[in-house]
Amino acid sequence: MFESSIPVGVSNRHVHLCQEDWDILFPNQAITKKSDLKQTGEFASEQTVTLVGPKGVIQKRPRIRSS
Secondary structure, eight states: OOOOOOOOEEOSSEEEOOHHHHHHHSTTOOOOEEEEOSSTTOEEEEEEOOEEETTEEESSOOEEEOO
């Protein structure tokens, strides 16, 4: 399992990552579209992340959102 400390912005269902953090978490991978969002031109990806904080693991694995 890959372990790294990367600050992320998290909503109820998705995270936003900058390109640098994407490249750390998903080296040599392009983002894979899962479904379109209501916001024009934005989509949810197939890729998910496991979030771990001071209180433990967040069980729901949020998707990466394009922006």
